[in-house]
Amino acid sequence: MGDVPLLEVDLGPGVRAGFTTRAGGVSPAPWASLDLGLGVGDDPARVRANRAAVSAILGAPVSFMTQVHGREVIVVEGAPDAATPPHDSVGEADALVTADGHALAVLVADCVPVLLADPERGVVGCVHAGRHGVELDVVGATVDALVGLGGRREALRAVVGPSVCGACYEVPEQMRADVAARVPATWARTRxxxxxxxxxxxxxAQLAAAGVGGVEVLGLCTLEDERFFSHRRDGQRTPTGRFAGVVVHRREAETGGPTAPSEAG
Incomplete structure (x- = not known):
């Protein structure tokens, strides 16, 4: 397997975070090649090999979830065990948070992936925000969960990753009206x-409303940027894979620095 490209982002000292691209995996067309999705028709053995490659570059087994377009948040607890193969899924949810040093992943192919961290407290999270998730404010629920683990809203940093942009995400007029009635910032026109x-x-807008102290928006459109999987671009004709946003807080043994304080016990 070739090198796995990771578009790295800065969530503060001790945090490794980024977004995978399509390249560097073992899956053939139409999933070529770093497909991380177990529900898109690819051979599960290939997907697990691709996931193992991502775990290797992060230096920790990556926890994935079964995403259901809701607002459920799972807390991933306990000491990470590199000797134990990771589960295919830690459960049904659309966000994961941890204060225990786990590597977390969110799968997307047009929906919005969000990575969050309070680097000083050592808490991190990831969010899958599709249309339903935005309507349900899964982002706000995730911020609340991170605060519950000891994170501080003003110290949280977030990155909004590659997703379909407003100029490309055409929807029926009534759908736009319904979603914008709940989240006005979503109202848009195509080109x-x-x-x-x-x-x-x-x-x-939801990150700001939740009090997140620092927000970076990458502004990369999955439909326009062929480095990433896009269901709207490719999935109408053939199956398409899933890329991931991944985040981990490196512990003292890995970073050589002090362990960040946490109120998670």
């Missing part, structure tokens, strides 16, 4: 002037 939703803008 052709047709109704659209800007989910990254909605997520960014």
């Amino acid at each position: 052709a002037g047709t109704p659209a939703l800007d989910l990254p803008a909605g997520v960014t």
Whole structure:
């Protein structure tokens, strides 16, 4: 297997975070090649090999979830065990948080992936925010869960990752009206002037409303940028894979520095 490209982002000292691209895996077309999704028709053995490659570059087994377009948040607890193969899924949810040094992943192929961390407290999280998740404010639920683990809203840092942009996400006019009634920042038009939703803008507004201290928006559109899987671009014709946002807080043994304080016990 070739090197796994990771578009790295800065969530503070001691935190490794980023977004995988399509390249560097073992899956053939149409999933070529770093497909991380177990529910898109790819051979599970290949997907698990791809996931193992991502775990290797993070230096920790990565926890994945079964995403259901809701607002459930799972707390991943206990000491990470590199000798134990990771489960295919830690459960049904659309966000994961931890204060125990686990590597976490969110799978996407147009929905909005969000990575969060309070680097001083050693808490990290990841969010899958599709249209339903934005309507349900899964981002706000995740911020609340991170605060419950000892994170501080003003110290939290977030990155809004690659997703379909407002200029490309065409929807029926009534759908735009319904979503924008709940999250006004999502109201958008395509370049052709047709109704659209800007989910990254909605997520960014929800992060601000939740009190997150620092927010970076990558502004990369999955439909336009072929480095990433896109269901709207490719999945209408053939199966398409899933890329991931991944985040881990490195512990003292890995970083050589002091362990960040945590109120998670």
